[in-house]
Amino acid sequence: MVAIAIAVKACRGDPKLRCQIHGFAITTGFMSYLSVSNSLMNMYCKSGQLNRASSILENLDNPDIVSYNTLLSGFENGEDALSFACGIHSVGVVFDAVTYTTILAHCTDHEEFHLELNCTLLCLNVGWSPKFSLGMP
Numbered sequence: 001m002v003a004i005a006i007a008v009k010a011c012r013g014d015p016k017l018r019c020q021i022h023g024f025a026i027t028t029g030f031m032s033y034l035s036v037s038n039s040l041m042n043m044y045c046k047s048g049q050l051n052r053a054s055s056i057l058e059n060l061d062n063p064d065i066v067s068y069n070t071l072l073s074g075f076e077n078g079e080d081a082l083s084f085a086c087g088i089h090s091v092g093v094v095f096d097a098v099t100y101t102t103i104l105a106h107c108t109d110h111e112e113f114h115l116e117l118n119c120t121l122l123c124l125n126v127g128w129s130p131k132f133s134l135g136m137p
């Protein structure tokens with residue numbers, strides 16, 4: 001299992017090798033290990049293949065917050081990231097500090113300031129007291 005996680009990191013730049021490692025994880029049953037699935041999702045997110053990472057998440061029986069955070073980190077568009085976050089929150093996924101930090105990272109663009117404000121309001125709504133500034137003067 002550890003060997004697959006290491007191999008996943010090593011093959012990020014090689015699409016053929018990525019597919020082989022993924023196939024190996026499927027055929028050997030290692031996809032049932034959440035750490036392997038999360039590593040594969042991370043690999044696909046970092047290589048710009050969010051659709052493949054999303055497919056892995058959809059096939060997990062019991063994704064954890066790491067699974068959701070991994071996919072959330074792969075979004076390139078802040079609005080899509082916030083939409084995903086709101087969607088998982090609405091079905092009962094409890095956010096952690098990494099989730100909120102990842103959402104805020106998507107809101108660094110000045111044009112997307114309203115997303116940061118929405119995230120802050122969401123944090124407050126779920127009872128998490130964020131210790132960050134909205135960047136207001």
